[in-house]
Amino acid sequence: MNRSNSLKKAKGQLKETILPNGSLSFLDRINRLEEILNGYITTAISNVPKETFESLRDFWTAIRHCFNLHQEGLALEATQLFYDKIYCNKAFIDVYELTPESKLFRIRTSEYGGLYSKEEMFHIPFDKRYLVSNNRFSVYGFPSLYLGESTYICWEEMGNPNFDTCNISMFSNNQTLSVINLSPIMEGFDIDKILKYPLAYVCSLGASHHDSPFKEEYVIPQILMQCLLIDNKANPQTSCVGIRYISNKAYTQRPLFPLNEKKDLKRYYNYAFPAFAPYDNLWLSKKLQSIFSWSAPETYGRLRLRQSNMPLEEARYKDTYGYSAFYQMENRCYLQLIHDNILKYENLAGALSF
Numbered sequence: 001m002n003r004s005n006s007l008k009k010a011k012g013q014l015k016e017t018i019l020p021n022g023s024l025s026f027l028d029r030i031n032r033l034e035e036i037l038n039g040y041i042t043t044a045i046s047n048v049p050k051e052t053f054e055s056l057r058d059f060w061t062a063i064r065h066c067f068n069l070h071q072e073g074l075a076l077e078a079t080q081l082f083y084d085k086i087y088c089n090k091a092f093i094d095v096y097e098l099t100p101e102s103k104l105f106r107i108r109t110s111e112y113g114g115l116y117s118k119e120e121m122f123h124i125p126f127d128k129r130y131l132v133s134n135n136r137f138s139v140y141g142f143p144s145l146y147l148g149e150s151t152y153i154c155w156e157e158m159g160n161p162n163f164d165t166c167n168i169s170m171f172s173n174n175q176t177l178s179v180i181n182l183s184p185i186m187e188g189f190d191i192d193k194i195l196k197y198p199l200a201y202v203c204s205l206g207a208s209h210h211d212s213p214f215k216e217e218y219v220i221p222q223i224l225m226q227c228l229l230i231d232n233k234a235n236p237q238t239s240c241v242g243i244r245y246i247s248n249k250a251y252t253q254r255p256l257f258p259l260n261e262k263k264d265l266k267r268y269y270n271y272a273f274p275a276f277a278p279y280d281n282l283w284l285s286k287k288l289q290s291i292f293s294w295s296a297p298e299t300y301g302r303l304r305l306r307q308s309n310m311p312l313e314e315a316r317y318k319d320t321y322g323y324s325a326f327y328q329m330e331n332r333c334y335l336q337l338i339h340d341n342i343l344k345y346e347n348l349a350g351a352l353s354f
Contacts (some may be wrong), residue, residue: 107157144341168298168300
């Protein structure tokens with residue numbers, strides 16, 4: 001098998017390992033990831049330094065140790081070990097700079113299409129922390145603001161709800177933001193990220209028991225978020241403020257849009273920003289409010305009703321009723337009325353004078 005085919009096969013194996021697999025435990029999948037990634041690196045790069053494989057071995061050993069400590073009920077020890085051995089080792093952590101005025105989105109479902117307030121499109125208020133569910137990067141009882149780089153991936157993450165009634169807001173950062181970047185190998189292999197790819201794969205494993213309260217695949221991602229909080233408290237000026245990751249939906253189902261081009265990956269990225277203290281009188285993070293501006297929500301159903309066939313850029317300057325679904329239905333009913341009554345007249349002119 002030539003080098004190109006070997007790399008293609010390895011990427012296929014990595015994707016299969018990310019997919020949920022109830023027959024394999026978390027540690028089994030970790031062992032599989034280590035084996036495939038080592039083989040991939042050996043194939044993709046000639047003369048890999050011995051120190052590189054030693055560092056990788058240290059990484060996988062630390063991951064297993066952290067997970068086992070957590071399973072023994074020693075979550076504090078697991079987090080401290082991860083912080084010391086992985087989080088503080090910059091060779092393992094990839095940092096992405098989110099440029100100012102980036103466009104991010106949040107969706108909230110609304111059964112009947114009603115609108116939430118602007119504040120309700122932010123993170124779960126701290127006084128309602130009991131609502132925080134067990135998500136991949138959610139520390140239990142600690143709210144985070146989850147955003148996507150496209151409305152499409154937000155919709156996928158929500159489980160494909162009725163898009164007409166979803167409340168959608170756009171968020172824009174007012175400053176450059178440093179975030180931990182979890183980007184597995186998708187199209188091209190970046191040699192500079194040899195030691196950074198493993199954490200991305202560990203944090204991307206699909207949950208084998210998605211409806212269960214505890215998901216062992218979420219242990220390491222949640223520890224990573226806890227380490228980010230620890231670092232932010234100790235180094236508020238230089239710490240990362242969130243985590244950027246490719247949605248697991250890109251692996252676990254056939255997407256509506258292609259993934260065969262590198263430029264298409266952008267629409268699959270999600271972000272998790274923890275709700276740092278202190279909080280305002282609505283129990284919303286003051287720090288996140290200083291970072292982001294965001295729009296009042298809108299629904300596609302309401303937008304479509306108002307301007308179903310009107311270019312968006314014209315909507316601000318014209319009376320949109322003539323372009324609305326209501327006007328189209330009125331016109332359609334008028335034409336139907338003519339059609340239904342045309343046989344009552346001897347000619348078309350008589351019908352049109354109705």
